[in-house]
Amino acid sequence: MDDRMMQAVLYDRYGGPDVLYVGRVPRPEPAPGEVLVKVRAFSVNGGEVTARSGRLRLLLGRRFPKRVGLDLTGEVVAAGAGVTGFTAGDLVWGVLGRTGFGSAAEYVTVSADRVGRLPDGLDPVEAAALPVATTAVTALRHKAGLRPGERLLVRGAAGGVGSAAVQLGRAYGAEVTALARAANLDFVRGLGAHEAVDHRGVRPAELGRFDVVLDTVGTDLRTFRHLLAPGGRMVAIAFDLGRPLASLGYIAGSAVHGRGRVRFFSGDPRQADFDALARHVAEGALRPAVDTVFSSLEETAAAHRALEAGGVRGKYVVRVA
Structure with a gap:
């Protein structure tokens, strides 16, 4: 050969x-x-x-x-x-x-x-x-500045980034609410979510207020941004592929207004990020x-x-x- x-x-x-x-x-x-x-x-x-x-x-x-x-x-x-x-x-x-x-x-x-x-x-x-969990670390630690005791909402909690965010949010001392399909609720609870909610069975307004919203889905960003408590931060790692220009336009526009803005980023990890990931694994915070x-x-x-x-x-x- x-x-x-x-x-x-x-x-x-x-x-x-x-x-x-x-x-x-x-x-x-x-x-x-x-x-x-x-x-x-x-x-x-x-x-x-x-x-x-x-x-x-x-x-x-x-x-x-x-x-x-x-x-x-x-x-x-x-x-x-x-x-x-x-x-x-x-x-x-x-x-x-x-x-x-x-x-x-x-x-x-x-x-x-x-x-x-x-x-x-x-x-x-x-x-x-x-x-892919490096994206969750960056979103929660560096973009949102998640602090112990804060309420965290993870949208798309059963996916690759979402499942890591649930684990890390718990390890960082946050109260974690996970949005996922009904069939995946036990799975996200097993990752450490304090509350697991079927995203099809609840209206977003019924979820309450959150200090940090991590959105891995990209649709209805305006709706979920309205769930932010005073001083809240929203991080989105996806945009609406069905309406890409409108979605990206909304993200860009929200960034101008400062308070309650949507922080959007695409993961681009470097060696230091993988070293941090390895520490989380060694500490048992992430599997x-x-x-x-x-x-x-x-x-x-x-x-x-x-x-x-x-x-x-x-x-x-x-x-x-």
Whole structure:
């Protein structure tokens, strides 16, 4: 077998999960400042599903084939010039960041400042559910400044970021209310939510007031912003894909007004964020929430299909055989 080539998940046109296939592409070599990682596992994220479907085609263009996979766990194979913090054999986790997709592959190169060492004793496959948790840490700690005793509402609490936010909110001393599907209420209670509410069975106004609202859904932001108590903060990590311009316009407009504004950001974690994540794991404040492990690259389409169907509890993870 030619070791200059590798398997990766590709697609040649926008569409449903069935457009995904496993093909052969050149194995990358690490540039200065990068590490080459043999991928153990990756998770499926909403952003890449949105990209694959074509809803971002104006931004992503029509150059194919395109790749999927945003985060990863794996083993360092080689380090490029100037990399001093990692050596061959180190187990790491990371996120490709805004540079694009591509972790659904046997190997990937990634900037050394976008990975961190995997905590001792954490299974690399299960750990693939956690890189996205850096978004929850940033949202609660740095964007919202969540304090002990405050009321926290997590919308989309059973998903990847939401399930991490419930755990971290509890660890940070907040009183956590989790909004999720009825079938997932016991799941989010098990993560530490003080109250779990079926989002289809209650009107938002009935939920009361909150010091912090973390929204992972992106729709009806105006409605949930009105739940903020005086001095409250709202952080959104998604926008309404059905009305993207109106949604982004509302977020931008709210940011001008200061009090009660919506803080919107897209996760772009660096090594310090992964180090913080490792500390939370070591302290027992955070554990992987894995819904299903798919056994090989060939099952990536099935993982995309499952995420689109809804009802995920934590993350769908794909093992790279």
